[in-house]
Amino acid sequence: MSTAPLAEIFSSLAGEGPHVGRRHIFLRLAGCDLGCDYCDTYTDPETPARIEREPGSGDFFSLPNPLETGEVLREIKGLEERAPGHVHLALTGGEPLLYPEFLLELLPLVRKLGLAVYLETAGIHHEALPPLLPDLDVVAADVKLPFHCGRAYWEESGKFLEICQKADVELVVKIIFGKKTPWAEVERALRLANEVAPEVEVTLQPIHGPDGRPELSGEELLRACIRASALHSRIRLIPQVHRLLSLP
Numbered sequence: 001m002s003t004a005p006l007a008e009i010f011s012s013l014a015g016e017g018p019h020v021g022r023r024h025i026f027l028r029l030a031g032c033d034l035g036c037d038y039c040d041t042y043t044d045p046e047t048p049a050r051i052e053r054e055p056g057s058g059d060f061f062s063l064p065n066p067l068e069t070g071e072v073l074r075e076i077k078g079l080e081e082r083a084p085g086h087v088h089l090a091l092t093g094g095e096p097l098l099y100p101e102f103l104l105e106l107l108p109l110v111r112k113l114g115l116a117v118y119l120e121t122a123g124i125h126h127e128a129l130p131p132l133l134p135d136l137d138v139v140a141a142d143v144k145l146p147f148h149c150g151r152a153y154w155e156e157s158g159k160f161l162e163i164c165q166k167a168d169v170e171l172v173v174k175i176i177f178g179k180k181t182p183w184a185e186v187e188r189a190l191r192l193a194n195e196v197a198p199e200v201e202v203t204l205q206p207i208h209g210p211d212g213r214p215e216l217s218g219e220e221l222l223r224a225c226i227r228a229s230a231l232h233s234r235i236r237l238i239p240q241v242h243r244l245l246s247l248p
């Protein structure tokens with residue numbers, strides 16, 4: 001059986017992107033090979049995994065890492081049975097695509113439970129994606145900006161979006177930006193999205209401050225959307241709703 005280090009499994013509402021507000025079971029994998037300066041979800045693969053006992057309770061117990069697919073499936077099944085109606089299993093991180101073997105084994109079993117699968121990813125590891133596509137329903141891929149991630153990933157992002165475009169999945173493209181982000185980088189990301197996936201709606205997601213609110217004002221965000229629309233016709237702005245609601 002394959003294993004992977006997990007940060008947590010819990011039930012909550014989708015807080016980002018166009019599926020916002022839907023009930024998800026979140027499977028947060030530990031570890032990431034990027035270092036975004038706004039990251040608030042990096043978790044150490046050595047730390048034990050936190051598993052929520054009752055959906056939405058915020059009451060967790062620990063399991064030692066790494067976990068086997070069978071153990072993870074049991075916890076997902078338990079959460080869905082105790083409070084049915086989750087729309088997706090949301091794979092998040094960290095970076096889930098660091099563990100392709102584990103996902104390849106787990107995802108077909110998850111779909112047998114009746115849950116659709118939603119992948120949240122930095123959109124860099126395109127080499128890991130193709131074998132997983134048959135068991136993914138939604139791929140939410142960031143286009144990472146060099147200002148925040150320390151280096152450029154334009155080529156990797158382009159390849160990643162291209163693979164998704166050709167596959168039978170719903171593609172969600174997300175650009176994360178804040179007060180200090182050079183607009184030229186947002187523009188380059190929009191051009192890339194427009195070139196590879198012109199029909200796909202691009203979600204602009206503002207960086208939130210320590211108070212949980214977006215760093216930019218509503219007026220500034222509206223102006224950003226107007227500028228962005230000149231480069232890509234399908235723009236949507238969605239803040240991190242889970243942070244506004246103080247949910248995990």
Ligand code: SF4
Nearest residue numbers: 032034036039094122
């Ligand atoms: S890709 Fe995600 S998990 Fe990794 S450093 Fe960036 S924000 Fe954090």
